[in-house]
Amino acid sequence: MKTELFIKYTGSYTENDSEIPLSDLGKSLVSFEKLVADLIKICRINGEVVVTATATREGSHIVDTIIHINGAIGQLPFDSPEYLIQYLKLVGDDSWRKAAEYFNDLNNIREGLNSYFSQRPVDFALLSGAIAYLITKAREQKFKPVPEDTELPKRIAKELYGLIKRNGFKGFISPIVNETAGEIEISPDKDFKHAGARINDSNFEDYLTEDNEILPDFVNGVEVILEGEITSLKSTRGDSLTFQYIDSGTVYNLELFPPNGKNTKHYVKYYKEKVRVTATVERVSMYKKPKLHLSNIEQIQAVFDFE
The missing domain is CATH 2.40.50.140 (Nucleic acid-binding proteins)
Known part of the structure; x- marks a missing residue:
């Protein structure tokens, strides 16, 4: 099971918007793998997560990645119908309604999952869109674990809140903190033409907690x-x-x-x-x-x- 996700780093210097120190870029990409694993865990998808970079492109520094989810033999993608339905909603798959109807008609849920997945394999190609969506939604949950968006399940909102509290985004956005990148864009679209997630100077603070403040006693203008x-x-x-x-x-x-x-x-x-x-x-x-x-x-x- 795999899906593609693309990351674009826009440098801080207009004369060369892809000039980002390797130390900052490397730290961000290493942290990205851990972040993706955390987000997939929030989706309750079973399997070991490995993120590989397949290419880099000119201009703003663009990294093409593939997210691999390696499941054990016989392992189901989800442990409950609830998690399956939440996933289908996150990726915008309208089949979640049919899945809900399917499980409402079964008494034995475990048998129902085996039967369901044997007939209807889950499309993980859409997972990259869910990851970009969750990154966007995470910034709304910085201060409270209840969802700002009524479409976001309460469980997922609470876990995004916990992810921020655990500094889950700190390493990934370090080029913005260090002012070597002005923006990081994450998209399921290779050409970045469709909706994804953007982290920049206007919103990066929403991904950090107060314990990440740098020399807070230094007051502007003093x-x-x-x-x-x-x-x-x-x-x-x-x-x-x-x-x-x-x-x-x-x-x-x-x-x-x-x-x-x-x-x-x-x-x-x-x-x-x-x-x-x-x-x-x-x-x-x-x-x-x-x-x-x-x-x-x-x-x-x-x-x-x-x-």
């Missing part, structure tokens, strides 16, 4: 005094310094922008040095790293204790 190390000077896409800052044992590499009239060349002497900076915080989201606008920098002198 001046801070911090100690850390200058680890790089960049001028590829505008001048900035990388300021390595450690908070509660976690290392953050923050962008530090020189004041007007200066560029990275003015700060070469601070490279690989411990410094104290005074800077104003700029942030567009609590889930993205804040940026810093430098007003003052000084080297921290080493103190030796000979006692």
